[in-house]
Amino acid sequence: MIVKNPKFEISAVSKKQYPDNDLPEIVLAGKSNVGKSSFINTMINRKNLARTSSEPRKN
Ligand SMILES: Nc1nc2c(ncn2[C@@H]2O[C@H](COP(=O)(O)OP(=O)(O)OP(=O)(O)O)[C@@H](O)[C@H]2O)c(=O)[nH]1
Numbered sequence: 085m086i087v088k089n090p091k092f093e094i095s096a097v098s099k100k101q102y103p104d105n106d107l108p109e110i111v112l113a114g115k116s117n118v119g120k121s122s123f124i125n126t127m128i129n130r131k132n133l134a135r136t137s138s139e140p141r142k143n
């Protein structure tokens with residue numbers, strides 16, 4: 085998979101904020117500090133678009 089132009093859309097906390105488009109969605113779940121953000125950055129070839137931290141839940 086090659087992602088060419090990744091962009092951060094929104095950190096949504098309620099349904100009305102959800103993006104209104106027809107793009108496919110991917111769910112990524114895992115406990116805190118397990119490497120979710122690092123995995124996203126690897127997949128999209130960016131260092132820190134999804135912010136990572138050495139401390140759990142500190143994004
Ligand atoms: N050794 C090792 N460390 C990793 C790996 N993936 C991520 N890390 C480290 O684990 C820490 C947490 O990674 P994150 O990607 O921030 O984890 P997260 O699941 O997004 O954490 P939260 O957003 O707090 O839920 C960071 O210090 C990463 O550098 C891996 O494959 N191996």
Ligand SMILES: [Mg+2]
Nearest residue numbers: 120121135143
């Ligand atoms: Mg994270």
